[in-house]
Amino acid sequence: MENHENKVVHCLILPYPAQGHINPMLQFSKRLEAKGVKISIAITKFLLTTLQDLSSSHLSIETISDGFDEGCSSQTRSSQAYIDKFREVGSETLARVLRRLRAGRFPVSCVAYDAFLPWVVDVAVEEGVSGACFFTQSCAVDAIYYYTQQGRLKLPLAENQVVEIPGLPCLEPKDMPSFIYSPESYPFVLDMLVDQFCNVEKADWILINTFYELERQVIDWMRKLWVVQAIGPTIPSVYLDNRLPDDKEYGLSVFKPMTEVCIKWLDDQQDGSVVYVSFGSMVHLQEEQMEELAWALRRSNRPFLWVVRSEEANKLPRNFLKEIEEETRGLVVSWCPQLQVLIHRGVGCFLTHCGWNSTLEAISLGVPMIAIPQWSDQMTNSKLVMDKWKTGVRAQKEENGVVKREEIEEYIGRVMEDEEMRANARKWKQICREAVDVGGTSDRDIQDFVSCLATKFM
Ligand code: UDP
Numbered sequence: 001m002e003n004h005e006n007k008v009v010h011c012l013i014l015p016y017p018a019q020g021h022i023n024p025m026l027q028f029s030k031r032l033e034a035k036g037v038k039i040s041i042a043i044t045k046f047l048l049t050t051l052q053d054l055s056s057s058h059l060s061i062e063t064i065s066d067g068f069d070e071g072c073s074s075q076t077r078s079s080q081a082y083i084d085k086f087r088e089v090g091s092e093t094l095a096r097v098l099r100r101l102r103a104g105r106f107p108v109s110c111v112a113y114d115a116f117l118p119w120v121v122d123v124a125v126e127e128g129v130s131g132a133c134f135f136t137q138s139c140a141v142d143a144i145y146y147y148t149q150q151g152r153l154k155l156p157l158a159e160n161q162v163v164e165i166p167g168l169p170c171l172e173p174k175d176m177p178s179f180i181y182s183p184e185s186y187p188f189v190l191d192m193l194v195d196q197f198c199n200v201e202k203a204d205w206i207l208i209n210t211f212y213e214l215e216r217q218v219i220d221w222m223r224k225l226w227v228v229q230a231i232g233p234t235i236p237s238v239y240l241d242n243r244l245p246d247d248k249e250y251g252l253s254v255f256k257p258m259t260e261v262c263i264k265w266l267d268d269q270q271d272g273s274v275v276y277v278s279f280g281s282m283v284h285l286q287e288e289q290m291e292e293l294a295w296a297l298r299r300s301n302r303p304f305l306w307v308v309r310s311e312e313a314n315k316l317p318r319n320f321l322k323e324i325e326e327e328t329r330g331l332v333v334s335w336c337p338q339l340q341v342l343i344h345r346g347v348g349c350f351l352t353h354c355g356w357n358s359t360l361e362a363i364s365l366g367v368p369m370i371a372i373p374q375w376s377d378q379m380t381n382s383k384l385v386m387d388k389w390k391t392g393v394r395a396q397k398e399e400n401g402v403v404k405r406e407e408i409e410e411y412i413g414r415v416m417e418d419e420e421m422r423a424n425a426r427k428w429k430q431i432c433r434e435a436v437d438v439g440g441t442s443d444r445d446i447q448d449f450v451s452c453l454a455t456k457f458m
Contacts, residue, residue, distance in 0.1 A: 009453050010038040010106040012098070012129075016114040017047040017066065019281040020357050021136050022252050024209045025114065027234035028134070035450045038106050042097060043252070044090075045069040051252050059252075062101070064093040080188045087119045094120065098127040110453055112207065115142075115196040121203050130456070132449070133203040135196070137356045139215040139222060139230070140168050140384060141177060141377040142196070142208065146222075148180060149194040155183045167218030175383040178375040200226065204456075205449060207231050209360065212441040213431045214389070229445035233364040233432060235339055240364060240433045242343045255281065255309070255335035262305060262336045269303050269346035275412055276341055276367075278307040279353040283374045289402045290315040293351075296408035297330060298323075302348075302416070304330045305341065342367050349415045351408075354382040366429030368392050368421050370411045372403055391425040 011032060015025040022043075029039045040060040043051075046069055048061065067085035068076070076082050094111075101108035112132040113120035121131035135142050147153045147165050157163070157180070163171040173181050179190040200206065209232035212219055222228045238245050266274065275297065279285060285293075290308075294317050297304045308316060313334070324330035338358070341347060342365045350362045351370045359381045362369050369392030371382035382394040393411050395403040415421060435442040 008038050008106045009036070009110075009450065010040070010101070010108045011110045011112055011132075011453070012040050012042055012062065012101060012108050014042045014064075014094070014111055014113040014117065014120055015134075016116040016136075017044050019254050020355055021114055021116070022254075023357055024136050024232070024234045025112070025134060026252050027236060028112070028207070028209070028231060030236060031231070031234065031446055032450065035446065037450055037453075040101065040108065041252075042094065046071045047254075050254050062097045064097060065089045078186075078189065080191070083188075083192055086117070090117070091119055091123050094123050095127055098123065098129060102127065102129070110204075115200075116192060118195055118197075118199040121199050125202060130204040130453070131202065132205040132207050133196075133200055134207045134209075136209055137377050138359075138381060138384070139208050139210050139218045139228075141356070141380050143168060143218050143222060144171075144177060144180065144380065145193045146197050148190075149197045153180070155180065157181065165218075167215075167221040169384075169388060171380070171383065175380055177377045177380055181379065205229055205452075207449070209234055209356070211432060211435040212445075213435055214363065214428075229449050231442055231446050231449070233360045233436070233442075235361055235364060237433075237436045239339050239343055240429070240436065242345075244340065253335075257335045257337040258333040259337045259340065262331070262333055262341060263344070265331045266305065266341065266344045266346040271345050272348040272416075273303055274344075274346045275300065275302050275304040275349055275351055275416075276347050277304060277351040278336070278338065278358065279372075279374065280355040280358055281309070283353050283355075285312065285315065285374070286400075286402060287315045288400070289372075291317050292402060292405045293408060294320050296405040296412070298327075299405065299409050300412045302329075302412065303346075305336065305347075306330065306332045307336050307338075308332050308334065310334045339365070349412065351412070354378040354385065356381055359385060363389060363391060363425075363428050364432040366425045368415050368418075368425045370395060370408070370415050372408075389424070389428060391421060391428055393421075 013025050013029050015021045033039055040062050042062045042064050044066045045063045048063055067089035110130045110132055111124045112134050115133050115135045124131040143165055157173045179186055183190050206226045206228045208230050210230050211232050212230045219230055236245055342361055350367045352358045354371045354373045369385055371385055371392055371394045373379050373382040385392040386394045395411055397403050434440050
C-alpha cells in the first residue's frame with residue numbers, strides 16, 4: 001500500500017518456530033500482501049535450515065537467533081531455559097534486523113509477532129516501530145489464559161468446578177486447556193501461555209486467527225479491553241471456493257507433503273466417502289490409541305487417508321501398512337497438503353486432534369469432525385465444535401485416555417450420516433466465506449489494520 005508520497009507500508013512478521021504457528025502467520029502475510037503491504041518474515045537460523053520449500057518462495061526472509069542455531073533437543077525446546085535464551089538472544093538479533101530494515105528503502109513500520117514471544121514488543125518500542133500481537137489460538141482459549149493471568153481463575157481447579165468466563169459457555173475442567181486442567185503436568189508451558197498477556201498493553205493491536213461470527217460474544221468482551229482484530233481464518237480464500245491457488249503457492253513447511261500420492265488416491269474415491277485422519281504436527285499418540293484407531297478405520301469399511309508422521313510410524317500395528325495396501329481401501333502418508341485434502345470432493349469427515357488451525361480449517365471448509373483431543377487447547381476447541389458450532393462430536397476416553405475402536409467406529413458412522421451436523425458444517429462454511437469476502441468482518445478488520453498502519457506511521 002502506498003500513500004500520496006509513494007511510501008510503502010512494510011511489516012515484519014515474526015512467528016514462533018513451530019508449524020502450527022508458522023502456517024497462520026504466513027497465510028496472514030499473504031492477506032496483507034494482497035492489500036499492498038510489503039512483507040518480510042523473521043525466522044530463527046535453525047528453522048531456516050529445516051524448511052522444505054524455500055526455493056519456490058519470493059519471500060524476503062530475515063534471520064534472528066533463539067540462541068540455538070545448531071538446533072536443540074525437543075526437551076530443551078519445551079523448557080524455561082529455551083524461552084529465556086530466546087528472549088535474550090532474540091531481542092539483540094531482532095533489534096539489529098529492525099535497525100537495518102528501518103534504514104532501508106522501504107522502512108519497516110510494524111512487527112506482527114507471535115503472542116508466545118511477548119518480549120518482541122519491547123524491542124519494537126525501543127526501535128520506534130509499532131507492535132501487533134498475533135494470537136494463533138482461538139479467542140475463547142486466549143480469554144481463558146487472560147483470566148488465569150489476571151488471577152481470576154484459581155488453580156488447580158476443583159474436580160466439579162464450573163468455570164464461567166464472559167462470552168463463553170460454562171466450562172467443566174475437562175473442557176479447559178490441559179495446562180489449566182492439570183497445571184502440574186507442564187508448569188513451564190502454562191507460565192508461557194499465561195505470559196502471552198504480560199506485555200499486551202504495549203501492543204498497538206491484538207490480531208486473532210478467528211472470525212467475528214464464530215466467536216462473537218468473547219470477541220466483543222475482549223474488545224472492551226484492547227483493539228482486537230479478528231483477521232481469520234487466514235487460509236487463502238480461494239480454498240473457500242473449493243479451488244486451488246492459480247500460482248504455485250509458497251509455504252514454509254517443516255514437513256514435505258506427499259501431494260501427488262494423496263490427490264491421485266483421493267481422485268479415485270467416491271464423493272464424500274473418505275475419512276481423513278490427522279493429529280497435526282506435534283501430538284504423540286499412545287501406542288494403544290494408534291492400534292485402536294487402526295482397527296476402527298479398518299472396521300469402518302470406509303476409505304481413509306491417515307497422516308502418520310514418520311516419527312510415529314513405528315507405533316502402527318505390525319503388518320498394518322502391508323494389509324491396507326492389499327485391501328487398497330486406505331492410504332497412510334507422512335504429511336499431506338491438508339487444505340487441498342479438506343476441499344477434495346472425496347472427503348466426508350475429518351478425524352482430528354482439534355488443534356486450532358485444523359479446527360478452523362475444517363469449519364471454514366465445511367468438513368464435519370470427529371474430535372479426539374490430546375492436550376493443550378484441543379480440549380476447549382473440541383468442546384466448542386461439539387456444543388457451540390455443532391459441526392462434530394468429541395470422543396469419550398477410557399480411564400487410560402484411550403478411545404476404543406468400537407467408539408471410534410460409531411463416531412465415524414454418526415458424523416458421516418448425521419444430516420443436521422453436515423448442514424451445520426455447510427452453514428459455517430458459508431458464514432466464513434462472507435466474513436473473508438471484500439467488506440466482510442474479517443476483511444474489514446485486516447483493512448482497518450492496514451489503513452491504520454498507513455496513516456499512523458507514514
Ligand atoms: N497440516 C498439513 N498437513 C498434514 C497435517 C497438518 O498441512 O498432513 C497442517 C494443517 O493444515 C494445519 C497445521 O498443519 O495448518 C497443524 O496445525 P494445528 O493447529 O491443527 O495442530 P498442531 O500441529 O499445532 O498441533
